[in-house]
Amino acid sequence: MTAYDQLETRFGRIGSLKQVMSVLEWDHAAMMPVGGAAARADQVSTVELVVHELLTDPRLPDLFDEAAGQNELELWQRANLAEMRRIVRHAGAVTERLLDARVRQAHECEMIWRTARPANDFALVKPSLERLLGLVRETAQAKASVLGCSPYEALLDEFEPGGTVAEIDALFEALVAFLPQTITAIIERQAAAPAPLQPAGPFTIAAQRDVAIRFMQAIGFDFEHGRLDISAHPFCGGTPDDVRITTRYREDDFSRALMGVLHETGHAMYERGLPKAWQRQPVGKARGMSIHESQSLLIEMQACRSPEFLTFAAPLLRETFGGSGPAWEPENLYRLNTRVRRSLIRVDADEATYPAHVILRYRLEKAMIAGDLVLDDLPGAWRDGLRELVGIAPPDDRDGCLQDIHWYAGLWGYFPTYTMGALSAAQLFEAATRADQTILPGIASGDFSALMRWLKREVHERASATSTRQIMIDATGAPLSVDAFRRHLERRYLGVV
Amino acid sequence: MTAYDQLETRFGRIGSLKQVMSVLEWDHAAMMPVGGAAARADQVSTVELVVHELLTDPRLPDLFDEAAGQNELELWQRANLAEMRRIVRHAGAVTERLLDARVRQAHECEMIWRTARPANDFALVKPSLERLLGLVRETAQAKASVLGCSPYEALLDEFEPGGTVAEIDALFEALVAFLPQTITAIIERQAAAPAPLQPAGPFTIAAQRDVAIRFMQAIGFDFEHGRLDISAHPFCGGTPDDVRITTRYREDDFSRALMGVLHETGHAMYERGLPKAWQRQPVGKARGMSIHESQSLLIEMQACRSPEFLTFAAPLLRETFGGSGPAWEPENLYRLNTRVRRSLIRVDADEATYPAHVILRYRLEKAMIAGDLVLDDLPGAWRDGLRELVGIAPPDDRDGCLQDIHWYAGLWGYFPTYTMGALSAAQLFEAATRADQTILPGIASGDFSALMRWLKREVHERASATSTRQIMIDATGAPLSVDAFRRHLERRYLGVV
Numbered sequence: 001m002t003a004y005d006q007l008e009t010r011f012g013r014i015g016s017l018k019q020v021m022s023v024l025e026w027d028h029a030a031m032m033p034v035g036g037a038a039a040r041a042d043q044v045s046t047v048e049l050v051v052h053e054l055l056t057d058p059r060l061p062d063l064f065d066e067a068a069g070q071n072e073l074e075l076w077q078r079a080n081l082a083e084m085r086r087i088v089r090h091a092g093a094v095t096e097r098l099l100d101a102r103v104r105q106a107h108e109c110e111m112i113w114r115t116a117r118p119a120n121d122f123a124l125v126k127p128s129l130e131r132l133l134g135l136v137r138e139t140a141q142a143k144a145s146v147l148g149c150s151p152y153e154a155l156l157d158e159f160e161p162g163g164t165v166a167e168i169d170a171l172f173e174a175l176v177a178f179l180p181q182t183i184t185a186i187i188e189r190q191a192a193a194p195a196p197l198q199p200a201g202p203f204t205i206a207a208q209r210d211v212a213i214r215f216m217q218a219i220g221f222d223f224e225h226g227r228l229d230i231s232a233h234p235f236c237g238g239t240p241d242d243v244r245i246t247t248r249y250r251e252d253d254f255s256r257a258l259m260g261v262l263h264e265t266g267h268a269m270y271e272r273g274l275p276k277a278w279q280r281q282p283v284g285k286a287r288g289m290s291i292h293e294s295q296s297l298l299i300e301m302q303a304c305r306s307p308e309f310l311t312f313a314a315p316l317l318r319e320t321f322g323g324s325g326p327a328w329e330p331e332n333l334y335r336l337n338t339r340v341r342r343s344l345i346r347v348d349a350d351e352a353t354y355p356a357h358v359i360l361r362y363r364l365e366k367a368m369i370a371g372d373l374v375l376d377d378l379p380g381a382w383r384d385g386l387r388e389l390v391g392i393a394p395p396d397d398r399d400g401c402l403q404d405i406h407w408y409a410g411l412w413g414y415f416p417t418y419t420m421g422a423l424s425a426a427q428l429f430e431a432a433t434r435a436d437q438t439i440l441p442g443i444a445s446g447d448f449s450a451l452m453r454w455l456k457r458e459v460h461e462r463a464s465a466t467s468t469r470q471i472m473i474d475a476t477g478a479p480l481s482v483d484a485f486r487r488h489l490e491r492r493y494l495g496v497v
Numbered sequence: 498m499t500a501y502d503q504l505e506t507r508f509g510r511i512g513s514l515k516q517v518m519s520v521l522e523w524d525h526a527a528m529m530p531v532g533g534a535a536a537r538a539d540q541v542s543t544v545e546l547v548v549h550e551l552l553t554d555p556r557l558p559d560l561f562d563e564a565a566g567q568n569e570l571e572l573w574q575r576a577n578l579a580e581m582r583r584i585v586r587h588a589g590a591v592t593e594r595l596l597d598a599r600v601r602q603a604h605e606c607e608m609i610w611r612t613a614r615p616a617n618d619f620a621l622v623k624p625s626l627e628r629l630l631g632l633v634r635e636t637a638q639a640k641a642s643v644l645g646c647s648p649y650e651a652l653l654d655e656f657e658p659g660g661t662v663a664e665i666d667a668l669f670e671a672l673v674a675f676l677p678q679t680i681t682a683i684i685e686r687q688a689a690a691p692a693p694l695q696p697a698g699p700f701t702i703a704a705q706r707d708v709a710i711r712f713m714q715a716i717g718f719d720f721e722h723g724r725l726d727i728s729a730h731p732f733c734g735g736t737p738d739d740v741r742i743t744t745r746y747r748e749d750d751f752s753r754a755l756m757g758v759l760h761e762t763g764h765a766m767y768e769r770g771l772p773k774a775w776q777r778q779p780v781g782k783a784r785g786m787s788i789h790e791s792q793s794l795l796i797e798m799q800a801c802r803s804p805e806f807l808t809f810a811a812p813l814l815r816e817t818f819g820g821s822g823p824a825w826e827p828e829n830l831y832r833l834n835t836r837v838r839r840s841l842i843r844v845d846a847d848e849a850t851y852p853a854h855v856i857l858r859y860r861l862e863k864a865m866i867a868g869d870l871v872l873d874d875l876p877g878a879w880r881d882g883l884r885e886l887v888g889i890a891p892p893d894d895r896d897g898c899l900q901d902i903h904w905y906a907g908l909w910g911y912f913p914t915y916t917m918g919a920l921s922a923a924q925l926f927e928a929a930t931r932a933d934q935t936i937l938p939g940i941a942s943g944d945f946s947a948l949m950r951w952l953k954r955e956v957h958e959r960a961s962a963t964s965t966r967q968i969m970i971d972a973t974g975a976p977l978s979v980d981a982f983r984r985h986l987e988r989r990y991l992g993v994v
Binding site: 012013016019023024027032033036040042045046049050225227238239240279280 | 529543544547720721724
């Protein structure tokens with residue numbers, strides 16, 4: 001076996017073990033009874049330890065050196081090698097002790113947060129969060145010196161390989177330059193029209209599930225390679241050949257569950273579209289969280305909150321729920337699904353205000369990692385930031401700095417990918433519908449095949465063989481900017497043509 | 498860390514990885530869409546490989562030697578050490594090549610069997626089974642020389658540690674000495690009475706599930722530590738803190754699903770009753786398949802097909818299914834649930850004829866491993882044996898030598914544990930009800946706590962700290978024999994008091 005082949009074998013094993021963790025995570029969220037938690041934690045940390053040992057095997061550097069000299073390697077093999085090195089650099093940068101301490105502290109902090117949030121008690125979780133932040137900053141420092149970037153970028157790199165603060169700063173500044181006025185203009189315009197009608201419920205879970213499955217199938221989700229289940233926090237998990245998506249239902253409103261399912265279906269289609277031959281290899285993985293989020297937001301926000309999709313969806317919804325009257329007209333459903341409001345909660349935010357929520361978190365988490373913001377000042381900084389960016393302030397910490405699980409679970413450096421995903425979704429959808437004029441009429445008749453063909457070719461099949469930046473340039477002709485997103489908001493919400 | 502502590506750490510990891518495999522298996526059977534099969538096979542074989550490497554680590558023998566000299570070790574630690582050695586001997590006896598070849602061949606053979614069985618085509622699967630048998634015999638030889646036993650016993654030892662052919666032969670000869678006449682007597686006696694009445698269906702799956710859960714709770718199953726789901730082949734899987742049992746439902750008959758659930762609940766209670774402190778260690782595992790099967794059969798056959806349990810169950814069943822009339826009387830339900838018939842299919846057999854099915858398979862598989870029975874002669878040997886032991890002959894191979902998955906999945910040496918379990922169940926239940934007079938009245942009122950207390954103390958909590966034989970002696974005052982089983986049949990079916 002050549003050095004490269006040996007590396008492929010090792011990383012194939014790692015790939016399978018990562019799939020195992022993904023199945024365990026899905027089970028944890030969707031199936032596991034509460035009493036299984038402690039044993040599950042042992043199971044997951046054991047698999048993680050095995051992966052960590054494989055990634056820090058002292059024989060790897062020699063194999064990398066030898067493989068680098070193999071002239072016969074093809075493009076994807078070279079890209080695979082680069083991804084392997086990146087992953088190994090991440091793993092090797094932290095000691096087992098630090099990794100373990102961070103995982104344990106994150107677990108502790110998340111548990112306390114689960115009590116602190118409903119109790120509106122930031123002080124309760126602060127000491128644990130303080131320790132966790134310390135360990136995350138230590139991790140960031142260690143990785144930064146190995147990766148040759150800033151500590152924040154070292155964290156970001158786990159979710160968004162190659163992402164830079166300079167790029168995000170520029171994008172977010174460009175957003176801040178127009179978004180507040182745009183939000184105000186949208187809200188005023190919507191307030192001037194009669195409010196959309198709310199279809200009357202209740203809507204049974206069985207019926208919501210039926211219509212969700214119908215929409216998933218329209219998009220191309222293959223139930224021989226996936227499932228739809230229920231969990232408290234909707235997500236897309238599993239493996240490319242067995243994608244598990246979840247949602248949650250409320251009997252008084254079908255729109256949230258349905259839009260959630262469509263969102264996760266976008267993630268699922270990306271996983272399903274990754275190249276089969278490279279499935280267990282690093283180069284075969286999804287490129288990063290901004291591209292991943294672009295796929296879910298493209299389906300949910302760009303494609304499925306469009307007049308075209310709601311034209312297709314309205315009669316199906318009406319029929320499934322036995323509805324009648326003007327509330328079920330496509331035009332009304334479209335207005336319902338594009339309602340813009342200044343709100344406190346990120347996950348409930350519409351596409352216009354969502355970036356403002358993200359920019360707030362990005363600013364705060366960058367400052368925390370840099371040591372410029374201490375936790376004592378976090379609640380106040382949150383209130384001030386939300387007032388500045390969204391235009392309202394939270395009455396308490398529960399709906400303020402306690403609302404998101406991310407930091408309390410040890411995830412700093414993740415938030416900006418949501419908005420990079422939203423920007424990418426707009427830019428990709430604009431390019432797709434421009435390149436193929438049949439995409440929009442297809443969506444209007446429930447046929448997503450033209451859109452999916454384009455996404456598969458331009459995004460999914462490229463996996464991690466090239467950079468996020470290059471994927472955007474090749475697919476849309478330009479690097480990521482706020483322009484398409486701005487045009488999208490102006491078209492959809494302000495009637496600009 | 499002492500040598501022993503190092504071993505505990507390693508085997509704790511192995512224990513967690515085995516739990517991971519168990520969760521993956523449950524998922525495979527109960528949740529996984531068909532398209533996930535190939536990736537799942539990669540996942541499972543990767544975890545197996547990791548476990549195999551941990552078990553064949555060349556540093557283990559030194560650690561064992563050193564730990565053996567640690568005088569401070571307690572009884573359970575010494576027993577743990579003995580179990581570790583046994584497991585390592587099994588793992589070390591076969592090369593990775595042989596292990597891998599057997600796993601792959603078993604997978605191939607099982608796949609072909611899935612076609613061959615419904616097609617009644619033994620010839621189709623024979624070549625693959627031939628290769629598989631060859632690899633299993635090679636494995637048995639290799640293990641036999643390491644373990645110092647016969648090749649068949651080396652296979653048996655994986656399921657029934659310490660089990661011997663001499664013991665099984667003696668038990669099965671003792672059974673054959675009375676069972677055929679007893680079966681005839683039972684069938685004649687039942688034929689002389691009017692046939693029991695069949696409650697009229699259909700019985701909805703939701704109602705069957707409801708009442709199954711009610712019975713599980715009566716037995717003591719804790720849904721904070723387990724689930725009930727559906728799979729094609731009912732089983733008990735998961736982990737001691739998160740036991741997953743499955744069943745399958747038929748709308749025309751509730752008894753099969755229900756008795757299946759009660760059976761799996763017996764397995765589940767054993768897993769739940771294993772000592773918490775030793776959960777990930779070899780000594781904390783279930784002792785072996787005969788004790789495991791004794792727990793399921795004790796609950797299903799001894800406790801729940803009793804007049805006492807059916808007195809408790811009848812009104813609940815009547816109410817759940819909205820039934821009325823004599824078919825729902827406890828006496829009638831008892832007669833229905835203790836019907837004895839000569840039949841072709843082991844899994845459908847009643848408790849009186851079941852051992853005959855097992856003895857047939859035991860004889861045949863022992864001969865196959867010894868090389869005394871070639872596969873060309875298997876269908877005929879099956880027909881002859883069934884005629885001799887059960888009193889009927891299968892019309893074809895589908896319901897003959899193709900009926901069970903075991904051999905086609907590479908499992909030789911498993912079958913005798915079913916009947917050792919049935920014998921053990923009778924002996925344990927007799928001892929329990931003799932030791933605690935409140936057990937039977939408790940069952941009659943749906944209160945299993947006295948029975949469970951006895952089983953937990955005498956069986957569950959002992960885990961693998963002592964031998965199967967010693968568990969039986971300590972719990973019942975004598976080693977396993979056919980006597981209690983014989984008395985049980987005579988009492989229940991022939992009116993002997």
